Amino acid sequence: MQRDERDQSTPWGTGLAVAGFVAVVAGVGIVVVSLGLIRVHPLLAVGLNAVAVGGLAPTLWTWRRTAVLRWFVLGAGVGVAGAWMTLLTMAALGPAMSGG
Incomplete structure (x- = not known):
């Protein structure tokens, strides 16, 4: 018995x-x-990350190969990458935003 193509579809939504x-949740x-x-x-934060x-x-x-996981x-x-980009942006803009 063969499965139908629709049974193997990926639940993208x-x-x-x-x-x-x-x-x-991970990023925040x-x-x-x-x-x-x-x-x-600061080195404590970098080291822990x-x-x-x-x-x-x-x-x-x-x-990564498990269907649900x-x-x-x-x-x-995506959360880790977004968090790191946010932290780098905040570090780069920190002195400029505080007026220093």
């Missing part, structure tokens, strides 16, 4: 919604924690 939610979480750590010491990504990357890499992996990747 639901998957992208899950990925978007995971991206927002990383930015908030990093800003708190930057107040203690590097250790966290280095520790999670192998696990997420193995999940791949959407979480996409969201986590």
Whole structure:
């Protein structure tokens, strides 16, 4: 018995919604924690981000082929990248925004 093509379709709408939610939660979480750590010491924030990504990357890499978990992996990747870009932008604009 062969499966129909429609049974194998990718749920793009639901998957992208899950990925978007995971991206927002991960991104906001990383930015908030990093800003708190930057107040203690900037290298602490950089170090913690590097250790966290280095520790999670192998696990997420193995999940990318699993039907449901791949959407979480996409969201986590987009969230981390967006958070890092936000933090770099805030660091670059920080002195200009404070008038210094």
